[in-house]
Amino acid sequence: MKTETRQEEIIRVAAKLFKEKGYSAVTMRDLAKAMGIKAASLYNHINSKQDILNAIIISLAEEFTEGMKLIQSSNESCIDKLKKIIELHVRISSQNIYGMASLNNDWMHLEEKLDYYQKLRVDYEDDFRIILKDGIASGEIVNAQPEVMMFSILTTLRSLYIWVPKKEDLNLVELSNTLNQILVKGINK
Template sequence: MKQQNRKEEIVEAAAKLFKKKGYSAVTMRDLATELGMKAASLYNHINSKQELLNSIILSIAEQFTEEMSNIKNSNSPTAQKLTDIVELHIKLASENTYGMASLNNDWMHLGDQLQHYLTLRNGYEDDFRDIIKKGIENKEIVNENPEIILFSMLTTLRSLYLWIPKKENLDINSLSRSLSRILIQGIDA
């Protein structure tokens, strides 16, 4: 039977290189060298460079979509939902510090999966926006432009993949609490 292990090593090494140089700048020869083999040998395990990108990005995107739907459908107060979203991003970012880079920067190079990805992303953003809007209606959060709130939170959360691996001995739970406080309660003394 095929060694599923080797394929995963390739996908991981690909994600690592994609993070460092971007999808387009990584050649199959780069990737092969990283794994100590020749470019042609990669094709015993994978079908194309494109497929590597697709599977890296979509597996993460689908996790986001699924977990967001759980949060949205819970009946927690708004602040708790937002905290849950922070936690979700921290979890997935720390589990996928390489792949998150492709998700953020190379999604436009998804070929036939681009539309599927965009659908997932738009759905995710719509859910996030709805949570904020309901929070404003219920006067649980302040009456600022929900688009600006969404933008501000989401861009911070989307960048976690860059920041988390730089910090050693990072306690994920305390990061989660601290970041939630900062995003929700601000930094004014």
């Protein structure tokens, strides 16, 4: 197990605070107090508050992009690809619930990295849409509006961070399966 650098520790603690109050409401003095040091000392390890946010969000966004590219290039059925996407979100979200909160709520405070982030996001959604449209074309998926389907599924998956920690007892494979059933097969008998 690789030991965490001081910089990584700061970023991890920052993500936790960002989840609770949002990026703008967390001060460098708040972060320093949570680390048990003075605010100025943070700058021995990080360049700026902004850089902390960049590090949290961009690494996560790239992880999602990588995952999607793998799924996209497989030749599984559309329904199986959706299952894989659900597993991707469950895995990443459970590994970094604090970072996922920043990704969801504080992306608009990215500055230099904002355009890059938004491109990753748009591309991800485009890939998702294509999977759904292929599924409709091949008759695997019901012919409803793919935009609404994508919104519904993706919103649920993006919000997993709110909810995953409360279910530590539930193992992640089981959670993926349940989500797959509910999101894909619906809830009525």
